[in-house]
Amino acid sequence: MRTSRTGDTPRSPRRRRAPRTPLLAAFLAMTVAVAGFVGLTSAGTARGDVPPAPGWNLQWSDDFNGGNGAPPSAANWQIDTGHGYPGGPGNWGTGEIQNYTANAQNLSLDGNGNLKITPLRDGAGNWTSARVETKRADFKAPAGGTLRIEGRIQMPNVTGAAAAGYWPAFWALGAPYRGNYWNWPAIGEFDIMENVNGINSVWAVLHCGVNPGGPCNETTGLGANRPCPGASCQSAFHTYRFEWDRSSSPNALRWYVDDQLYHTVTQNQLDATTWANMTEHAGYFILLNVAIGGAFPDALGGPTPTPATVPGRPMLVDYVGVWTRGGSGPTDPPTDPPSGSSQLYARTGGGLGDAAGSGANATLTSAGGANRDGTPTNPQVFTSGGITRAYNGGATQFDLLVDAGTAVGNGQQVRVSYDRTGDGAWDRTETYLYFATDPVSGFEHYTQARGLKASTGSHGDLVNGKVRIEVWNAIGNGASTLGIGNQSVVRIPYG
Structure with missing residues (x-):
């Protein structure tokens, strides 16, 4: 595993140490166990809008409508560039090798209602790609209510040896990470969709606590995976959803693919301090990126990428939306200003x-x-x-x-x-x-x-x-x- 630091210093988000054999075996066993499952697929073209969610209040969204080659909305997104945050660990702390850019070749709307993130390789073998994060960093379940973060995404359509090192992700980080870069994993990370090496599987992971080890088994995290329902993850759009439920006791975190629940972590699985550190701050910001290489893809097929890895296969994002349901708090629809007050x-x-x-x-x-x-x-x-x-x-x-x-x-x-x-x-x-x-x-x-x-x-x-x-x-x-x-x-x- 390539790391930016050694010892027990808190490390950067989404870091994976090579899983121990039993953990890797468990992941692969889970994949095999559900490989025959067939459900409804969300395959198809971009919707062109954010679909309604009956019973939920839409708080924020982007449907990525716009001209071919245009950048994503500057009001909604900020673009990460380079090999790490200023003052943060190198290679984004995960060992990934690409240089993130704001170039339209790596990051743009496709004119068909999608955001397109495309990893590329130049003649010298250098990789570029793109990573964006929401301007807002206050996405949080209201007290007594539920937060829902959802995206409809087609992973890069590449498999086998040609996919070695591809690492697309849709995830969220705790707001205190901005400007600090060394308080991970205590501030929390929700990996809503991760995939590596073109495997027909989606990973859902919670990172929290301390690193290494701790209640979230860092740097691996508390995760689960399964194949995408129906059509493969790479060949079709699927809907990936995360819910943070503060209406239940104990509170719960839930992960879905195409409305099918496949991973849950509840408050009583963690100690009070760990739970509080990842939930009792301003909220979360959302990220979308395609990395190349790094600890996670290396662990499942490394070292990656290889000379056989094919560049130019984009991740397509139809929409991202954030909803709340019930409760009260800053992410619920604000009440009107009182009569006479503007x-x-x-x-x-x-x-x-x-x-x-x-x-x-x-x-x-x-x-x-x-x-x-x-x-x-x-x-x-x-x-x-x-x-x-x-x-x-x-x-x-x-x-x-x-x-x-x-x-x-x-x-x-x-x-x-x-x-x-x-x-x-x-x-x-x-x-x-x-x-x-x-x-x-x-x-x-x-x-x-x-x-x-x-x-x-x-x-x-x-x-x-x-x-x-x-x-x-x-x-x-x-x-x-x-x-x-x-x-x-x-x-x-x-x-």
């Missing part, structure tokens, strides 16, 4: 709420010396939904607390968007002129008085509508700070 506060976790939270700070990443004027780039995003209010004929107002410290030449910018019916289409967007902060430490007030730079669409009544604000650095070479919780507020012209 104030929404930017809150920790990416929400907009009518009640102020505890004071906190959010970091706006540097513009890197480029001109980002008018184009949200690595923005902090805050969203509120489920709002039914009448348009009062007024205009948007806001008061954002921003600070660039002692940096010179920094400017922050905001875009406010309104989805009047909650259908995912932003009917009205307003981009304001950026605010040039001074080089003196301390918050300044950025308000609508700076003026509009551009706007599209028109206002109208909100019926189960949404409001979103995006804040980013438009110019400069330094990071900035945005005050949230009880500090930055937007006043919507409704009520």
Whole structure:
């Protein structure tokens, strides 16, 4: 196994040590035991939308509609590049060998309603591929309710020797991992779909606790696998779903393929501290990637890749959706602002709420010396939904607390968007002129008085509508700070 560190230092997500023979045997035995199972297949072309889920409330989704070669939505996704996070373990901590890029050849929409992630190899034998993660990192089961994360995916359509080293995945990581990169596996990882080497099997894995060993048997994790129902995983689309159920006692984590349950972990299988460390934080962000090589594919057929491995076989993602059911909490549809109130506060976790939270700070990443004027780039995003209010004929107002410290030449910018019916289409967007902060430490007030730079669409009544604000650095070479919780507020012209 190739690793970035040795000893008992917490390691990076999805690391696999070569499974001991009994564990590998158990996996393969499970595969054989259910190999004859035939069920309904989800084979077919992209749906072009996110399907309804009766009894569930859709919180976030992307159906990847767009032109052939276009990148995925910058409002929904951020693109990971290189061989690891800055300051994190090399080769993403898993031994994978590819270089992740933002190039359209590796990452793009296919024009048919799918996201396409394609691993490629150049003439010198160097591999490239792609990995994306959601901007939002607050996906969490509401208290007393259930979270559902689902994607309809076709794994790379390659098998046998030609597939050696392919490692597609659809997974989620605990929010505290962002910016730390050494707190895994305590913050939790839910592998909703993993596959290696073109094997007709889907793996579901929970990572938690400490590494090595611990209650989740790291670095292997608590996992199960099975063949895809009907058509193979590689030859057809299948629907992969994860549920985090806080409505039951004990709480439970469940994994499905094409609505068929095949793995469950319950709260009483783990000690209280381990469970709390992976559940009592802001929530999770979602990732999609295709790695090449690494500890997991090596363990089941390595070393990988080999000269026989064929490049250019993409993973296709039809949609990703997040739903909740029951309970209460920040991922449930937010309640309407109370009568007479139009104030929404930017809150920790990416929400907009009518009640102020505890004071906190959010970091706006540097513009890197480029001109980002008018184009949200690595923005902090805050969203509120489920709002039914009448348009009062007024205009948007806001008061954002921003600070660039002692940096010179920094400017922050905001875009406010309104989805009047909650259908995912932003009917009205307003981009304001950026605010040039001074080089003196301390918050300044950025308000609508700076003026509009551009706007599209028109206002109208909100019926189960949404409001979103995006804040980013438009110019400069330094990071900035945005005050949230009880500090930055937007006043919507409704009520």
